[in-house]
Amino acid sequence: MTNSLRIIPLGGLGEIGKNMTLYEVGRHILVVDAGTMFPANDMLGIDLVLPDWGYLRDKADRVVAIVITHGHEDHLGAIPYLLKDLNLKAPIYGTRLVQGLLDKKLKDAGLHKPCPQVEVEDGERFVVGPFDVEVIAINHSIPDGVALAIRTPVGTVLHTGDFKFDYTPVHGSAPDFGRLAALGREGVMVLLADSTGAERPGWTPSEATLVPVFDQIFRQAPGRIIVSTFASLLSRVQQIVDVAHAHKRRVALAGYSMVENVKTAQKLGYLNVPRGALVDLDKVKELSPDKVVIVTTGAQGQPEAALARIASGRHKEIEIIPGDTVILSAQPIPGNEKMVSQMINRLIRRGAEVLYPPVSPVHVSGHASQEELKLLLSLVRPEYFVPVHGELRHLHAHARLAQAVGIPGEYVLTVENGTVLEFDEAGASIGERIPGGYVFVAGTGVGDVGPSVLRDRETLAAYGFVAVVVPWDFAQRALRGQPEIVSRGFVYEKESGELMTAARELVVQTLQETSRVSKRGLEEAIRQALGRYFYDQTGRKPMIVPIILE
């Protein structure tokens, strides 16, 4: 039985975000990544989404190691929750930047060195249980990202993590195609590769292509320059600092995660900031506008991030002034398009010149496009291929690419979270289906908001509610007083007098006529009568909340 490998995807397959994959050989489990996801539009009131790691609940002692491929939130953001929830003590492997970002994250979560942390680097190999793991540097939009070649008793897995092929990267080295080809010749049983860019034709431009773009903008901008990007996109921050310095502009940072990430990156040597290049945000007003660059979070339009607050005039230190140039050096994550668009409109309304893709080529992706994905497949020539990191449409597009370069359809395994893949001497098979859904973080609660609460919120969002308080004498089967009706989010209350008066009469009448006697029966009778009435009158279906007082 140890001569079988189970691959258990808990996140990232069928969605963008919250990546987490388990590799299981016999009783030993290797965890690769545990990330968070932004809530989708229909996850009302949810702050963050975690993978459902219920499968590990009674198996914490079987986890031999956690390996983190790179320092993005969607790959390491859930680690503190995972460690707390399962009281895991397994060692955490990751590169230097990953460990630095993780230290901060664990500290913020009130965890003091909960697990051994093992720093690894490109080319290193380590053995944990039956897993022999080789660390392979890749290019991505954060430094120090790695792919993993995981040798198991059954065969070798190549797990790419997020990647692109960048010949002229701003951090790290160009891709080592020789090593990937060597792995291919040695034999890769199964390749799991990043599908984020699988719908995009061609080849993703190098990070370095942004230098001339920024250079021209910085030369021509008449006043301040405000650049917004992901706080973790350190190569982008490095380029902005370099170009600003060349144009004798000083750089201020706005937004908590930008300030913190830059601090960590500088400390660890991942950001090279010339002496005097930085300036405190509250000192910016003392400088001439054409000597200033502000680097800020919020390129996704998140309402509480710095740029959205600037755009809507809610930022304490920064106010848009005519002559400002705002650069959105990011692409909206699917679902955020409208929010980003609103922010752009607001910035323009305040007088800023706003540059964003596709109006200006101020962003490149950190993920491989179709030609890079085909190159990877052609170098590695895996026996089996599992597209990962993407919605089903991306996985499917990636699967088509794999078939196009010669992997037979039955060797391409397109599955979603929770579908276990089993590999043994006889080949691959689709195994059991385990929970692979979402765990919601809302406020300080983890997992206490589930589907029924969300369904209620959906109804409340669309139609509001009408609560009916009924003082009821169960013995006499009669009202003990007038019913009271209160509504919110339904119709403008002050204008709805007649509607509510008639509704109250309807409740009285319903209670007189009903044959029901139980509390639940009375509630149901009120719900039906009022539901029908309000729908007839308004075409809407507010939540009816009967409250029977004994």
Add this chain to the structure above:
Amino acid sequence: MTNSLRIIPLGGLGEIGKNMTLYEVGRHILVVDAGTMFPANDMLGIDLVLPDWGYLRDKADRVVAIVITHGHEDHLGAIPYLLKDLNLKAPIYGTRLVQGLLDKKLKDAGLHKPCPQVEVEDGERFVVGPFDVEVIAINHSIPDGVALAIRTPVGTVLHTGDFKFDYTPVHGSAPDFGRLAALGREGVMVLLADSTGAERPGWTPSEATLVPVFDQIFRQAPGRIIVSTFASLLSRVQQIVDVAHAHKRRVALAGYSMVENVKTAQKLGYLNVPRGALVDLDKVKELSPDKVVIVTTGAQGQPEAALARIASGRHKEIEIIPGDTVILSAQPIPGNEKMVSQMINRLIRRGAEVLYPPVSPVHVSGHASQEELKLLLSLVRPEYFVPVHGELRHLHAHARLAQAVGIPGEYVLTVENGTVLEFDEAGASIGERIPGGYVFVAGTGVGDVGPSVLRDRETLAAYGFVAVVVPWDFAQRALRGQPEIVSRGFVYEKESGELMTAARELVVQTLQETSRVSKRGLEEAIRQALGRYFYDQTGRKPMIVPIILE
């Protein structure tokens, strides 16, 4: 005073949709278009958005005519509401297809010939009050679209409506550049032109480029083909019918608006359907899958449209079977991306092969791209330019193009809805600001859901509510019984027993300690105490609804 022209934009400037523009000379008002808009994500529970035509409320007798540029919902959808609300009797000018679609729309709204309808065609000129209006055919994604050259005592306005330049259109003629150039030589005081595509470089491909694309897909598809597009995109429907016929596939229609629009278009001669090409949807099952094409609504992922119901298994007649090819011949409208993406994922999950842009070039835009916009500006050479039809970002991008081709910045007027533009002998000036916002349609109500209801819905959507019923003796200043607490959409009720018990105790304690005596004062005390308590316990801010019973 009659020697001045006021242009009053009530819709389409600063948003995509609900287009409506007023032209006012002296006491005479010409209305161009009155369309609807899809609600944005943050307009909770809203079905449709109308322009705010409050400016016209006491001026209905001054409207000399309504002219509709083309038959899309965002240009004519609000007409029935407008006629009903203001009891307008002015004649409605429009091409034959517009009148046909309008007839149906008025009938559905229960209006029987409320106004004279005047059919006009390309090249025609008609005079209404001080306005001499020339009708100029343009290319768009619906046949029979027109631009308007409006000659006024002050000067000539060219109002493009939605347009593109298509040398090989499927319906109508190629653009008449000679006429536009002649207008330019005659002198155009102000050009109002469609900005939808102003961020897109290059030239929008012709509708005809889709023929070879569809032809290849139809040849290779092993089973049924389901094509989804806008019901109003009649040129697309024509091409699908033609290619289906060439491949000996019969065409069935799904979705109310598709069936109705095709019926109207056939009757008026805008769709050329070979005898026997159509088949009823309920007869499709009797045909071999490779002999079937289903044309359906729902390409925007709208949950109640046919394709979304097919994707989630809620359609009565159509169920996805392996071998089905689904074509999304449309681009998501901004804000709909996530909904469309979810629908694509669901279709793939059910076994369909799904083709959509950019994975397959199955759609072209109906709006001009940058090179076409520059061509228009160069032909017309207007004195003033007003970018219309678009969010501020699109208007701004269009303004940049105008400046690039030589219109001085001070002659480019980038304004949003409700900003009146005044033209007289002295030139243009920015006039008064009038309401230019939204009127919401929700269920059967028009305008009865306003900002305060939406704010309540926002809170309810994010956190739900907690209602507290307090039986209170105002004379004794004491409880007449235990407070009752009910919550929805806050926390999973069954697991929240302790939280609610403590909350009830807190209410009792608060009422004992408060010095407040009025109903409102008691409500406020409860709201504060519970709000603080729940935030401390959960990090969330549910709506607290105290109900004090005397």
